[in-house]
Amino acid sequence: MHVAIPLYPRFTALDAVGPYTVLAFAPGVTVTFVAGQAGPVLDDRGSLSIAATASYADLPRPDVVVVPGGPGTLEALSDQALLGWLREAHEHTRWTTSVCSGSYLLGAAGVLKGLRATSHWAVLDGLGDFGAEPVSERVVVEGKVVTAAGVSAGIDMALTLLAQVNDAETAQAVQLAIEYDPRPPFDAGSPAKAPEGTAERALTLIS
């Protein structure tokens, strides 16, 4: 099982590394970071770069694609190398997935037409522009197309995926291996639950 995670400038690190860690811990799974060309790709904070070890041309037919989001999505919407690769890879994938605003790139590649899909809460409504039906859920499974909400939701998505790709026992073993027994010190992780004013503050952090 070969998983490809495309990287582009100003991606959000946890969008990529959450699912990466979950999937790479599973037996029989290989994960490769890909980009227009191999080499380091800088994230949205400008302080973390992850090395892409293959170009899109090197890995045309991965079994699974996980597209991370981030502020760089906007520029990536006109990255024809990325979108062309997504479009063609999707024809052969077992699963085509995204985290956060990565769903915009699936949308731009034509993958989401007529499908329910999700994204980061701050940009969810815009998914309608790609012919998708935006839904406010943590993980949305539509056949082989799986979209996750913002950033940390990629961890939940990858565990859901792993239970399908392998089995529940494997997903649970990975969950325990990464001790994913979350205890956030606050209950502010969704706009519906966060205290008044939090969404405005959050928007200033992600823009």
Add this chain to the structure above:
Amino acid sequence: MHVAIPLYPRFTALDAVGPYTVLAFAPGVTVTFVAGQAGPVLDDRGSLSIAATASYADLPRPDVVVVPGGPGTLEALSDQALLGWLREAHEHTRWTTSVCSGSYLLGAAGVLKGLRATSHWAVLDGLGDFGAEPVSERVVVEGKVVTAAGVSAGIDMALTLLAQVNDAETAQAVQLAIEYDPRPPFDAGSPAKAPEGTAERALTLIS
């Protein structure tokens, strides 16, 4: 506020990138990945490398240190450049922290003597060898020394830290920015809750 995250071969990616993403989203926080020398450092799966952009000598006095764990901890226990840097940095830090088996490195640097501390469940008891009192908690705060349980616990730790360094409103805004409203598809994230046999399977994945 300058946060340093030391990288060493075979670290676990999410140990580093969970806290990184939380802290780097906060206003006024700079995060730098450091190592013996600047350059890419390969993780425990052998498929992700993050670039260290500074050497230990370049950043002797960070305000906060976050030490990730991973199978590479064992070899890192004899990395005198890393341990010497930790020991000296700790004298001046505002917070000295670890995720997962990163607490072994704090222990080896002499930071945990007489303190309650935690680590990944699979290696928790070994903390006693460093004069620490091992406790099975998600995040343990002992003065300025903060240790977190395995891998994903670094996200909870970083939010806890941020609430102290800045304030609860900032931590909540970051939590909402990364949409950290966890919904694991299973309840198998701790040995106490995972189905029988899961711990054995998890151990084969992390060794």
